[in-house]
Amino acid sequence: MAxxxxxxxLLLALPAILAGSAMLxxxxxxxxxxxxxxxxxxxxLVLRPKTLVYLGNTVxxxxxxxxxxxxxxxPLALIVVRSDLGFKRLLTLxxxxxxxxxxxxxxxxxxxxxxxxxxxxxxxxxxLPRPEGLFGxxxxxxxxxxxxxxxxxRAALVGMDPALVETARSLGRAPLTVFWRVTLPHxxxxxxxxWLIIALYTIGDFGAIALMRFDVFSAAIYSxxxxxxxxxxxxxxxxxxxxxxxxxxxxxxxxxRGTRLVRSGQGARRLLAPxxxxxxxxxxxxxxxxxxxxxxxxPALVILFWLTRAPVxxxxxxxxSAALQTLAIAGPVALVAVAIALPVALFHLRHPGRTSFAxxxxxxxxxAMPPLPFALSxxxxxxxxxxxxxxxxxxxxxxxxxxxxAVALGPIRSRLVQVGPRTExxxxxxxxxxxxxxxxxxxxxxxxxxLAGGVLxxxxxxxxxxxxxxxxxxxxxxxxxxxxxxTSEGALYDAAPYAAxxxxxxxxxxxxxxxxxxxxxxxx
Numbered sequence: 001m002a003x004x005x006x007x008x009x010l011l012l013a014l015p016a017i018l019a020g021s022a023m024l025x026x027x028x029x030x031x032x033x034x035x036x037x038x039x040x041x042x043x044x045l046v047l048r049p050k051t052l053v054y055l056g057n058t059v060x061x062x063x064x065x066x067x068x069x070x071x072x073x074x075p076l077a078l079i080v081v082r083s084d085l086g087f088k089r090l091l092t093l094x095x096x097x098x099x100x101x102x103x104x105x106x107x108x109x110x111x112x113x114x115x116x117x118x119x120x121x122x123x124x125x126x127x128l129p130r131p132e133g134l135f136g137x138x139x140x141x142x143x144x145x146x147x148x149x150x151x152x153x154r155a156a157l158v159g160m161d162p163a164l165v166e167t168a169r170s171l172g173r174a175p176l177t178v179f180w181r182v183t184l185p186h187x188x189x190x191x192x193x194x195w196l197i198i199a200l201y202t203i204g205d206f207g208a209i210a211l212m213r214f215d216v217f218s219a220a221i222y223s224x225x226x227x228x229x230x231x232x233x234x235x236x237x238x239x240x241x242x243x244x245x246x247x248x249x250x251x252x253x254x255x256x257r258g259t260r261l262v263r264s265g266q267g268a269r270r271l272l273a274p275x276x277x278x279x280x281x282x283x284x285x286x287x288x289x290x291x292x293x294x295x296x297x298x299p300a301l302v303i304l305f306w307l308t309r310a311p312v313x314x315x316x317x318x319x320x321s322a323a324l325q326t327l328a329i330a331g332p333v334a335l336v337a338v339a340i341a342l343p344v345a346l347f348h349l350r351h352p353g354r355t356s357f358a359x360x361x362x363x364x365x366x367x368a369m370p371p372l373p374f375a376l377s378x379x380x381x382x383x384x385x386x387x388x389x390x391x392x393x394x395x396x397x398x399x400x401x402x403x404x405x406a407v408a409l410g411p412i413r414s415r416l417v418q419v420g421p422r423t424e425x426x427x428x429x430x431x432x433x434x435x436x437x438x439x440x441x442x443x444x445x446x447x448x449x450x451l452a453g454g455v456l457x458x459x460x461x462x463x464x465x466x467x468x469x470x471x472x473x474x475x476x477x478x479x480x481x482x483x484x485x486x487t488s489e490g491a492l493y494d495a496a497p498y499a500a501x502x503x504x505x506x507x508x509x510x511x512x513x514x515x516x517x518x519x520x521x522x523x524x
Contacts, residue, residue, distance in 0.1 A: 008351040009434065016347035019340045020359035022402050023366035026377035027242070033380050034235035046236060050220075054237070058203055058216040058244065061137055065202045066195050068142035069149050072291055073194070074187075076146075077153035079284050084274040091288060092154070098295040099147045100506035102463045104207030104480065105499045107140040108487045109299035111211065112306055112496075119305040136212035141202055143295045148201075149194030156190035157183075162272035175275070189256060196252045203244055204370030206466040207484050217241040218372045218466070225376055225470065235380070238373030245370055299503065306496035318477070319497050326478040329396065329468070330461040334408075334454040336401035341408040341453060349416050360409075367406035371466040374403055379470055396471045400461050407460055408453030415449035416442075459509040463502065 073095075080091050101109075113120055114128040121127045131139060164186070168178045206218045217237055224234035277284055341363070348360040366374070378399045382390045389395040419442060427437035465480045472478070479502050486495035 008347055008356070011435075012343055012347055013351070013355075015340075016343040016359050017355070019344055019402075019405065020362035023362040023369075026374060026381055027369065029381040029384070030235055030238055030373065030377035033377075034232060034239055037232050037236075041232075042236075046240075050215075051237070051240075054215060054217050054220050055240070055244075057134070057214060058241075060134060061141075061209070061214065061216060062199050062202050062248075064134060064138040065141045065145065065198060068138055069146040069194075069198055070191070072142070072146040073149035073153055075287060076291060077150050077157055079288060081154055081157040082272065082275050083284060084276050085281065085284055085288075094288070094292045094296065095150045095154075096147050097507065097510060098144060100510045101144060101295070101299050101503055102207070102465075102480070102506070103141055103144045103205055104211060104465060104484055104487070105502060106144045106295075106299060107136070107208040107211040108483060108492070108495055108499055109302040110136060110140055111487065112302040112492045113298060117309075119301060122305075132213045134214060137209050137214040137216075140208040140212060141205060144208070145198045145201055146291075146295070148197045149191070152190040152194040152197075153187060156187050160186050160272075165272055192252050192256050196248065199248045200245060200368060200370075203241060203248070204372065204466075206372055206469075207480070211484070211487055217244070218370065221372050221376060222466070222469070225379070234376060238370075238376050241370050241373050245368060249368070299499070303496050303500045303503070306493045307500065309493050315494075316497070318482070319501065322477050322479050322482045322498060323501060325476055326462050326480075329393075329400070329472075329476075329478060330458045332397045333400040333404065333461040334458040336397060337405045337408045337457040338412070338450055338454045340401060340405040341412050342450065344405070345409055345413040345416055349413065350421060363409055364406045366402055367404065369403070371403065371464070372470075375399065375467040375470040378467075391471060391473050393473055396468065396473070399467055399471055400464060401457075403467065404457045404460050404464075407456045408450075411449045411452045411456070412446065415446045419445045455509060459506060463506065 076091075076095055079085055080088055080095065085091070098106075110131045112118060114130050115121065116127060118128070130136075160183070164182050165178055168182045169175075173181070203216075204218065206222060209216055210219050210222070217240065221234050221237045221241065224237065344359055344363050348356045378395070379390065382395055386395075423445075424437045424441045427441050428434060432440070462478075463480055465484060468476070468478055468481060469484075472481070479498050482498045483495050483502065486492075486498070
């Protein structure tokens with residue numbers, strides 16, 4: 001019995017539409033709250049000199065981070081995919097593992113490296129100034145986010161038709177000319193995709209930027225809200241930050257428009273023969289080593305250094321408590337996010353139409369919204385409509401799950417596309433109800449994707465900082481909050497155990513994801 005694509009069951013459509021509406025509700029309330037000022041006050045708020053400084057700093061930071069990540073990720077991807085340098089699996093692992101180190105931990109490592117008591121001063125007598133401002137924020141975010149660009153470029157290089165490069169070479173073009181005229185244009189979609197992810201992350205980041213003492217929109221929003229200065233000003237700053245995210249999405253869409261790249265070859269995919277590095281091999285090895293040392297070696301060295309300097313009076317008993325509180329938040333968030341993503345994916349795939357498309361897009365919109373404005377809007381909404389829920393665990397779990405549901409949506413949607421509805425339709429034709437056919441046929445087939453989506457959300461929730469800072473119940477201390485507060489207070493030795501535990505946990509999850517990716521690649 002085939003599905004009626006035009007009529008979705010109420011039990012499927014209702015939760016999906018409610019989930020999509022939940023993404024819009026905080027934004028609508030933020031607009032209403034910001035609209036509570038007259039035009040004169042509005043112009044005074046928006047046109048403040050400080051606001052223009054926030055805007056300029058935010059745009060400068062995005063530009064600098066994109067330049068730094070491109071300078072790292074592009075040559076790294078070319079070395080891994082196109083060169084004859086060995087140990088490619090190890091190089092890929094080294095290039096992806098920085099994802100296990102959150103931006104605020106990277107900022108902690110850079111701060112901990114410098115100063116009179118830092119390891120460079122103690123071991124080598126080299127006293128570096130504390131990194132801060134645009135330089136420090138760019139370095140911390142660039143070393144954390146370059147793997148996003150590396151992964152998209154690596155996938156594009158692996159999937160590129162080798163006949164294009166071989167033809168250009170056979171026509172006598174020099175290697176550099178082939179790169180500029182053939183390879184680089186085919187990397188444009190990957191570059192735009194990676195830049196989009198990094199740009200959205202940069203404007204939404206709070207922890208690394210606050211530790212680096214750089215005045216951007218996110219730091220100003222938190223300061224205005226946490227110190228109860230001007231709620232309307234915080235609301236307008238949030239809307240401007242969301243508008244900036246919209247501008248980034250618009251620019252990326254315009255740049256990607258008209259790009260059409262298809263394979264010219266037929267049959268099975270093959271890889272281009274590796275390019276011998278020759279006399280450039282030492283330089284390539286030095287570059288890869290420098291990237292690994294900066295993105296992985298520095299955090300590991302600084303954490304080990306401060307762990308050895310940790311005084312005996314450090315509150316070691318608080319560490320298991322912070323770890324348990326992190327798990328107590330991330331676990332329910334993963335379950336609720338998967339429960340949101342599954343009906344949204346089913347509604348979109350089984351009953352295509354404007355409503356289901358809008359619901360699916362709204363789920364991604366909730367994830368694209370910078371975390372701090374999202375948290376602020378949820379806080380405003382709960383204070384106005386449900387004050388009893390403000391700074392409660394159910395509200396924190398619900399806000400995180402709505403914000404991170406798109407993370408689980410990707411793997412669930414991909415698996416549902418592979419499974420298709422035919423087997424389930426056959427079960428219904430044999431007399432099974434829709435619910436029974438889904439429970440006994442489809443659900444077991446997508447169970448691994450549900451688990452993968454849940455693990456991704458779990459890791460994101462465990463590392464999340466802005467929403468947890470604003471919405472968590474009083475007395476809550478997660479691992480991320482502990483690292484941030486102790487580093488802000490200059491207690492670097494006290495933050496070291498939390499940073500080490502966070503990296504260990506994130507590293508295990510990244511390892512599981514890479515192993516899952518390798519297993520999938522071998523099966524395909």
